[in-house]
Amino acid sequence: MRETELIRSLRAVRQFSDRQIPDDILLDILDTGRWTGSSKNTQPWNLIVVRNRETLVALSKCGQFAGHLAGATLAIVLVMDGDDPWTCMDEGRLMQNLMLAAWAHGVGSCIGSIYPGDTEQRARELLGIPSNLFVRTALSVGYPAGPQALRLPANSPVPKGRRLLDEVVSWERFGNRRPPPRPSPQGGGSSTLV
Numbered sequence: 001m002r003e004t005e006l007i008r009s010l011r012a013v014r015q016f017s018d019r020q021i022p023d024d025i026l027l028d029i030l031d032t033g034r035w036t037g038s039s040k041n042t043q044p045w046n047l048i049v050v051r052n053r054e055t056l057v058a059l060s061k062c063g064q065f066a067g068h069l070a071g072a073t074l075a076i077v078l079v080m081d082g083d084d085p086w087t088c089m090d091e092g093r094l095m096q097n098l099m100l101a102a103w104a105h106g107v108g109s110c111i112g113s114i115y116p117g118d119t120e121q122r123a124r125e126l127l128g129i130p131s132n133l134f135v136r137t138a139l140s141v142g143y144p145a146g147p148q149a150l151r152l153p154a155n156s157p158v159p160k161g162r163r164l165l166d167e168v169v170s171w172e173r174f175g176n177r178r179p180p181p182r183p184s185p186q187g188g189g190s191s192t193l194v
C-alpha cells in the first residue's frame with residue numbers, strides 16, 4: 001500500500017447507509033479538523049453538527065447541488081469569520097482535513113455548497129448563525145451506502161477521474177513539460193525524473 005493511499009482514495013460520497021457514526025469517531029473527525037493550520041493561525045471557523053432530519057432536508061435546499069445533505073447521517077456546517085481569499089483557503093484546508101479524517105475511519109463525505117448567494121441567509125436563519133459570519137459549505141457525512149456510492153452514476157455530467165500529471169505540472173517555467181537534467185552532487189552525469 002502506498003503511503004499516500006488514504007489521500008488518493010478519497011472520493012465524494014453522496015449516498016449513505018443507515019449505520020450510525022459512533023460518538024468517539026465523530027469527535028475524532030471534529031478534533032482532527034480543529035488542528036488544521038490557518039493563515040497566521042487565526043482559526044477563523046466554527047463547526048455546527050446537524051443530525052436533525054428536518055434541518056438536514058431544509059439545508060439540502062440551500063444549495064443547487066446540495067441534495068445529498070437530505071440523506072446524510074449528519075452534516076458538519078462550516079461557519080467562517082470572513083470571505084477574503086485567505087479565509088476561503090483556510091476553509092478549504094479545514095474541509096479537506098475533515099473529509100480525510102472521516103475517510104480514515106471509513107466514513108464518507110461530500111461537500112454541499114450553499115449556493116447561490118441568497119440561500120446563505122436562509123442557512124443562517126435555519127442554524128441561528130449571526131449575520132456577520134459566513135456559511136458557504138456544509139459537509140454530508142456518513143458510511144457509504146455501498147461500493148457504488150464511491151463512483152459517480154454513468155449518466156452524471158460531472159467529469160470522472162483526474163487530468164494527467166503531465167498536463168498539470170510544469171518544471172521551472174510554466175509550460176515546460178519535462179524536468180531539466182539534475183546536476184549530480186559529484187558534478188558528472190545527470191538524472192531525470194520519469
Ligand SMILES: Cc1cc2nc3c(=O)[nH]c(=O)nc-3n(C[C@H](O)[C@H](O)[C@H](O)COP(=O)(O)O)c2cc1C
Nearest residue numbers: 010011012013063065066068110111112113158161
Ligand atoms: C469547492 C467545492 C464545492 C463543491 N460543491 C459540491 C456541491 O455543491 N455538491 C456536490 O455534490 N459536490 C460538490 N463538490 C464535490 C465535487 O463535485 C467533487 O470533489 C468532484 O466531483 C470530484 O469527486 P471525486 O473525488 O469523487 O472524483 C464540491 C467540491 C469542492 C472542492
